[in-house]
Amino acid sequence: MTVRGARRATGAVARLGPGLVLCVVGLLLSRADVVLVGAALAGGLLVARRDLLDVSLAVGTPTTRDDTGDRRLVAPVTLTSDAPATVLVRIASPGADPVGVLVAVDGDRTLTATLPLARTGRVPGFAAHGIAWSDGLDSVALLEDVAPTDAIVLPVARRLEEVPVPQRLRGLSGPHGSRRPGSGGDLRDVHPFAPGDRMRGIDWRATARRSPELDEIYVRRTHATSEAHVVVVLDSRDDMAQDIAAWTGFGEPRPDRPGSLDLARSAAASLATAYLRRGDRVGLVDLGRSRAQLRPGAGERHLRRILHALALARPDHGSVGRTRVPALQAGATVVLLSTFLDDDAAEAALVWLARGHEVWAVDVLPPVGGVLPDGASGLAWRVMRLERALRLERLAAAGITLVDWSAPARDVPGPTPEQRLRMMSRVRPGGRR
Template identity: 50%
Template sequence: MSGLEPDRAPERASQRTRVVPLTGAGVLGGAVVAVVLAALGLVLSRVDLVLLALPLAVSAAWAWASRPPGGTGGPTTGLRVRASPDPEARVVRYGVGVDVDGPPGSAGTDAVHVRVSVLGTTPHDLVVTPAQAADLAGRAPILHSGPQLLLRLQHRLLGQDAAWFTAPARELDVEQVVTPRAVPVASLALPQRLQGLTGNHQSARPGDGGDFRDVHPFAPGDRLRRIDWRATARRARLADELFVRRTSALADATVVLVLDTRDDVGENVEDWTGHTADGQGVTSLDLAREAAASLATAYAASGDRVGVQDLASQARVVQPGGGARHRDRVVRAVTLSRPSGSRFARLRPPVVPPGALVYVFSTFLDDEAPRMATLWRAGGHRVVAVDVLPAPRTGGLQPHERVAFRLVALEREERMSALQASGVELLRWQEAPATVERAVALRTLARAGRGPR
């Protein structure tokens, strides 16, 4: 579900911070105990209590004296981060370097406390020496595709025996756009009518490059090398009558990928009240990005033209085109899609080229995406509704929430049935365990539209 950007460049981030030393709680506690013991010794005339308070007072005084100064003379730290997402292992490998510059004459820094946080996971704390902090390495899971926060780091310095410490430095966020994984697609559906003049698909019109079509009387414009002398000898009734072998022309398909980015729902039904799905588990936009990137890559490899539309924004449009550079442009547009939370209703569907095959990627939890798909189908396009709703988990729902979820599920089933009744074909895109069912569904879609166009 995750990968690198097309440039394969790791994300780098750095910051320089001047930290403010604070006195440790142990030093303050020792000083308070020393004062109390000394006061009791004076009041009770007990020398042993005064002698007992003496080492505590000396220790507190030494810790206070060795405490580095604040302000411009205080210690500074530099934090460097390099993160490289791994598309196969679904993890981000990162390297962290903390450079500590202590003030002259101070006791120095005894340890560095580094906290690494990833969205949806428990923060990981490390306490290492300054030498070890200069070169740390680790890895964290990649939760989703698209624009996201990969890492959040925070650090602070600890003095000898924790006599002093610094307030945590400001957080450093490492953000990157993680492209979805493009899975192989062996079977591709085609539009009802091919409009292109070149390509890899058989069309209904005569031309060059395709399979044998028929034998036809010679007409102006036919090439002499296509004359079939055997057919002419059998069929010709006149001396000047000739017959030629005609083949079908090859054409390319026009495919438009329509993303419904108005919301993003995850596997946990309890989180469906918001527009985004944070934390663990696959989300609807994760599946939509993966499905759109996979289909765009497969159609581009077949020489077809691919474009992108977004139901949540009129500005996110990539017109259909072909070639490797255009494929990267389409995948980039799909990768940058993020939930907008917009719930506006369109008066008419976005304009798509005549005869295009339209894929609509949505959860179909409301009527907007089905309405657009029905309008495109009524306009003569072949429309495939791609269901990207993750398998819902209802374990933590209350009884009334379960009833509400059942009502939402029933309404969704009615929308899907109405789509099928209007001629829209359905495709469910799920995670890896359902790859066999998905391959069968894609093959069925490809066979349903087989034949010259």
């Protein structure tokens, strides 16, 4: 049953009043034209269908749609009615202004609710409320409310032209040259033939030049190739919105402005895509969960696995969290994505550095705006900001490379993340270990 008890709308019944008055006045004055005008007024209601049999309102599962450079959350809103009806639909989504439309329904009618979206992960969909009137606007009923359904929105990878090659490489094959001899592409040296050398590697010209009597045979030896192991560490313990009022629980974060976790997902997806497309191995560790970990892997399938794990990562205040810094594969390069609003992530970075990992720290705190707090809250925010700056300075002093992922949005003078990564890759040639 979708109509929760229809009632007569008094306003529409009052509509009969002027028509009846004109009819009576016309009859009393023997004026047929006045009677006809009165009949026209009352006739509209009498002719219209007055039943309100079965009206339903439903909202489908939300998905995303990419318009030109603009991502939108989209969900179908379906209205069904057996008889012609008028339905006032109110569609709302947390953090956005709701919309209301008075719609004509006769049979099935599908509308599309859309909302600009910059957030990723688990995103709340659309809630719907409705009031239905019969065709004559004389019966009115409340429709059952529709609760919002969450959508899982995958992060979009930003195209990174150049990413730095980690200092430490692993494995016996891969896209990067290493310093070990092996079957790679780059020439290492020309060396006398030794057991284990391949016959195909014999350099007959060098042999003829160096040993005309063919006492020794020379082979061309090449550098082996290897791959980088990159472990993306996501600090999902908090998700800070751009509006500072939302930090303390007042108001919902806006869906068209990315929060810190959205920036972290975007950065992680961009870096993982760049490294995996190049042939390296990428793993994922969630710092906010005690067990969530994807071991380094390669390939498109692994990339999809990472994107889904990123989308599902969110602050879990009921989780115990990690009590120790997670152990990572030896030689892996750590990319730590955090807001660095507390000491835990920074301490973990220093521990990994001490264990011999190369560590890059990516700052994902979004540009903080809105109504900045005053009084004690304002003082707390200023202290927190200074502590964070000191924390980042300490990491830089320890030799950890910092990348500010939200610098362009904050209008901070300095390189964009792409420029910073390009600078890192050019300053340090990488590989060759």
